[in-house]
Amino acid sequence: MVTDMHDPVEAVRHFSRFYTGRINVLADRLLESEFSLPEARVIFELGHCDGMSARDLADMLGLDPGYLSRLLNGLKRRGILTRSVSEMDRRRHVLALTDAGSSALEALQAKSRAEVSAVLEPLGQDARRDLVSTLRKAEHLLGGESAAGKPVPVIRPHRVGELSWALARQAMLYEQEYGWDGGFELTLLKIGREFLEHYNPDDDCLWIAEVDDRVAGSAAVVRDGPETARLRIVYVEPDARGLGLGHKLVGACIDFARSRGYREMVLSTYSMLTAARRVYEVAGFTLYAEEDEQAYGQYLTAQHWRRDLA
Template sequence: MNTVTSKIRSFNRFYTAHLDILSQHYLDSDYSLTEVRILYEISENKIITAQKLTEILNLDKGYVSRILKRFLKDDLIVKVSSSEDKRAFNIKLSDLGKELLSSLNAKVDEQIDHKIDKLNFFEKENLVNSMHAVKNLLSENKPLKSDITYRHEINPGDIGYIIYLHGFIYGNESNFSNEFEKYVIKTFYNFLENYSPEYDRIWMAEYNNKIVGCVAIQHQPENEAQLRWFLLDPSFRGLGIGKKLLTDAVDFCREKKFKNVFLLTTSMQDKALEMYKLAGFELNWSKEVQEWGKVFNEERYDLKLS
């Protein structure tokens, strides 16, 4: 069995057992989880058709029909004639249905609060972020540009996480050794030791309060600036994040009146090289090196600003 598949199945078994959703009667009610889920969808939509319920929940039409008949018998829902088609009916919760759902929601909240009560702030944050990641990775609706936020204030933990991202992404995509991460640590140490709020800046793109991209400008002698640590989580490529980060960095250099901005990179970073060239950077020199367990060309690109 595929390793990823087996791990997902293992998580599914843990999750269903942990939430106690295998019981025939959900939260000691007279209804199953599926039946309560249908009540929830009716409540969320205020008024809805049976056909729409089958589409939202991907359930058999006959199965949904039998559940709705039971709800009618138990006075949990009421049928309302459609204003568009007199032959069709919409469904909404009755007062009794609203009361039942409210009671079950309160029980769910209490159950979840009890399960996470022993977790500290960081563990709760990690749990929520992990669930959010699972939801987005398995959903057809991928992150949108509007979901991404940007900032340049450096918060505790930012630098360490960016170093981690460099080691993880370059280790997997470029197969760089651990020596690369050590190199990144040294460059950040230099950046922080000589940090000038006036002429140095690091921009971070975030999704769900998690850094997914970054770029920085570090001032250098003779009125030059160096563009550094341009990185983007592969899961977020194609949203224009890299372009915005790069544009903001170059605009900052123009604002601070640097005469030239340069960057050092490798011939292996194809996607980044394309963006550098589109932004106006030109190759200054290229030399073959053997470093971080690979053989490649180290390259310098410059963008003249004055």
């Protein structure tokens, strides 16, 4: 059969057949695992965003609630996930991966990375950059607007110059929103300098949230001990709030830390930053210490949070 590649419909269908065959997603079990593609996608989402309900998953994945309920019950029977009452809202039931589910997620991600790496192996650096650029453009053209009319964000590694941008924007926003003085900017500059001086891609990362080709937020992971990662430089632009960027950025950091073998992640924040604290709570962090201090022209309560990654 001859395909008319000048017809946009046929061109998209042709590429879909090519790529699904290349990465073998049509097999009964994904990546030679015990899971189907929908099951693996549910495991992936639960591993990157704690505190989700079945309704949240149905809306995110566009799945029929009845079909999703059967799928979740199957995973629960196999010991992959649990369903419990939310501590923050007793009317809400939340889903979470068990230890077996977390192990399954790690295995799926390792196999997926290995498979895609094998696909990319024949390509040189220039070809890979062209491919990434083309994929981003395709995603923007085909899915740049969600069903609700909101732009779809991209979470990606940082590029040269974006750390300085993120630090400057956070300093400006905190002065505008909370009245923090220049002392906070000095603290951010020290954090940025330490990141650049000690940056090791095997240990550290800076994730950038991009919306409509512009920086809309950031979050970083740095080594804080032999088995401890620290979460830093978390911020989201005001006009990009409501897109779940905070959850996505923190989830990407947790995923990175796990992939590098960290056993726990810690962070420090202030009690007045209620939106950020909500993100940390949903991501599974727990408060373990706090103290009052005077900083940035304010009387603040510093808080220290921890999450087990084992």
